[in-house]
Amino acid sequence: MTDTTTTPITCRDTTWLVSSARDGQLTPQQAHQLTAHLAGCAACQVASRQFAQLFAQLDTLLAREAVPNDATDT
Amino acid sequence: MMDGARDPWQVLAGERPFLLRLARLQLGSQADAEDAVQETLVGAARGWHGYAGRATLRSWLTGILRHKIVDQIRSRRPGAIAPAPACAIDGEAEFDGLFTPDGAWHPDTFVDTMCGATLAAQRQLLDIVELCMRRLPEDTARLFLMREYLGMELKEIEEHCMLTNANLRVVLYRARMRLRECTVRSWGEPE
Numbered sequence: 001m002t003d004t005t006t007t008p009i010t011c012r013d014t015t016w017l018v019s020s021a022r023d024g025q026l027t028p029q030q031a032h033q034l035t036a037h038l039a040g041c042a043a044c045q046v047a048s049r050q051f052a053q054l055f056a057q058l059d060t061l062l063a064r065e066a067v068p069n070d071a072t073d074t
Numbered sequence: 075m076m077d078g079a080r081d082p083w084q085v086l087a088g089e090r091p092f093l094l095r096l097a098r099l100q101l102g103s104q105a106d107a108e109d110a111v112q113e114t115l116v117g118a119a120r121g122w123h124g125y126a127g128r129a130t131l132r133s134w135l136t137g138i139l140r141h142k143i144v145d146q147i148r149s150r151r152p153g154a155i156a157p158a159p160a161c162a163i164d165g166e167a168e169f170d171g172l173f174t175p176d177g178a179w180h181p182d183t184f185v186d187t188m189c190g191a192t193l194a195a196q197r198q199l200l201d202i203v204e205l206c207m208r209r210l211p212e213d214t215a216r217l218f219l220m221r222e223y224l225g226m227e228l229k230e231i232e233e234h235c236m237l238t239n240a241n242l243r244v245v246l247y248r249a250r251m252r253l254r255e256c257t258v259r260s261w262g263e264p265e
Binding site: 010011012018020022046047051053057058060063 | 133140169184188199200204223243251
């Protein structure tokens with residue numbers, strides 16, 4: 001039987017989960033809690049988009065997407 | 075983007091300060107950082123004609139430097155990279171002002187600005203992120219960049235830096251929260 005109950009989390013908890021998701025996959029329960037909270041919280045929807053934009057800019061600045069094949073074997 | 079009209083060395087040298095900051099944070103030693111950056115620039119100069127401007131020059135060089143730094147770090151014994159940062163258990167207390175006592179975003183301090191999406195603004199946005207990263211405490215920035223720049227797994231960082239998983243997660247959380255707070259406030263400033 002699947003447990004479909006979800007313990008509500010706070011906005012502060014969501015920031016922790018958003019950060020954790022950057023380092024690895026959330027547990028199914030955490031993912032469910034995050035999704036459920038975001039669905040009903042306008043501020044966290046904004047904050048989540050801000051984090052996403054920040055992470056995208058970090059990827060660009062730190063060349064996380066770039067995989068240079070040349071000039072690395074000096 | 076690649077500037078074919080200028081001397082490659084002159085163009086590459088313009089990125090040296092940024093690369094040196096990254097390398098110094100990761101390697102701790104100025105001499106090691108200088109070596110890694112020098113190798114990066116020499117390698118880039120050799121590969122200059124093969125560089126087709128697919129990425130920005132900074133991205134290209136940052137990617138090359140990453141390999142040099144990771145090689146150096148992995149050749150060192152665990153614990154030799156950085157001292158464990160002073161990471162108090164109440165490490166999240168500094169964000170108390172952002173939230174109400176029951177954990178909701180505080181309406182008086184929540185910044186809801188979003189960054190512009192135009193290409194013209196991208197360079198400026200990246201500069202903002204870089205400036206905000208410079209404001210991170212050195213120990214925090216070092217660990218944050220081991221994860222975000224070098225792409226090291228948490229376990230590897232924990233072993234090299236003698237940190238617990240809980241401590242490392244708090245350090246990364248604090249860095250991301252600080253960066254978000256710093257950048258969203260800048261996004262809200264008029265150009």
